[in-house]
Amino acid sequence: MDPHLEKSFEKAYAENVDGVFRFVLYRVSDKEQAVDIVEDTFLRFWQALLREKISSERGLLYQIARNLVKDWYKKKKSIPLGNFAEGSREEGELYLDMFAGNLPKAEMMSEAGLAKELMESLDPIYREAVYLRFVEELTPTEIAKILGVTSNIVSVRINRGLAMLRDKLHI
């Protein structure tokens, strides 16, 4: 194994494993399942590292995780319809909405309860962009790559999401 590559991988893992885990957990609502998907995510990331030079490692990781979540929910048929949010009109597909499941209380610290409520109050189409921007602190460019849309669309979703939040919070 190339030691330089291994070091890059280890660094990417250390910096992003929590964020990727959260991103997946808020979708699949099951910790074990989230861990499985996280492992697969990093394995595929390793494959990508071997193939090519990666400009945005963080962006790629979230992109892989998102695709794996999509694959997972395609196989799982018992998810209530209400948990699905229509994807962007550009995407034209359903995707599993964030915060749609019932996370066990132990996995959601009580002080984050408000945060969860805030996210749930958002229009689903804006939720992901707002989450990635303000929780995981990704750039609009990175988010655009993850969601498979343009940066402009990402910016629009973020702004509209914030507007909704301000409205809810009366600020």
Add this chain to the structure above:
Amino acid sequence: MKIDELKKLKNIRLSDSEKKEIFGRIMKAIGDGKAGAQSTRSVPSPFFRFSFFSYGRFAKVAVLSVLVLFVAGTTAFASLKSLPGDLLYGVKINVVEKIQSLTKVSSEERVKDNSERIEKRVNELKKLTETGRLTKEKTKKIQKNINKNLDNLDQDIRHIKEKSKKVQGASGLQKKLDVDLENRSVEIENIRKNEKVPDKEALQSVLNRINHSREGR
């Protein structure tokens, strides 16, 4: 700002031990090749795979035979008359005689083969002495080869004794072998007496070794 409340969602995270455990599993999967891990991993070619030592006797014979025939049938033939110090002597010992020995399947055949090879070595000693070409180095080389043949011979005799219930057969072979080795001893003794021989000690050592082999049985 209440929007900063969103950042509290970041409080959900894996513990250090969980992260280590997951990382360990990932690295293991990579190491096991489950993630296309080793881009430089050599893949055995389906067209060429050869490891001499992993093949059985027959395959070794076949390969060596082809090698000898391909390299130079005439060269192999020419090597039969070569002596220590000659260019083709290595071919004679390590290729031609090696192939011949690989065709000997049973212990009895191998005993006979080793005995014949000892005879050839002693003949080489004679020729080198007669032509004044025997050196210490060549003597040592022949000594080494004879010792090796004797070791093989002793091993095969032991094997024959262990497995054979036909006492008559075993002792018949043993008698023939004793006679052969006795003849070799006489020949070496005569060579040793020659004034031109540079390394009498080496030849004495060979004689001792032959006697040891005879007495051991």
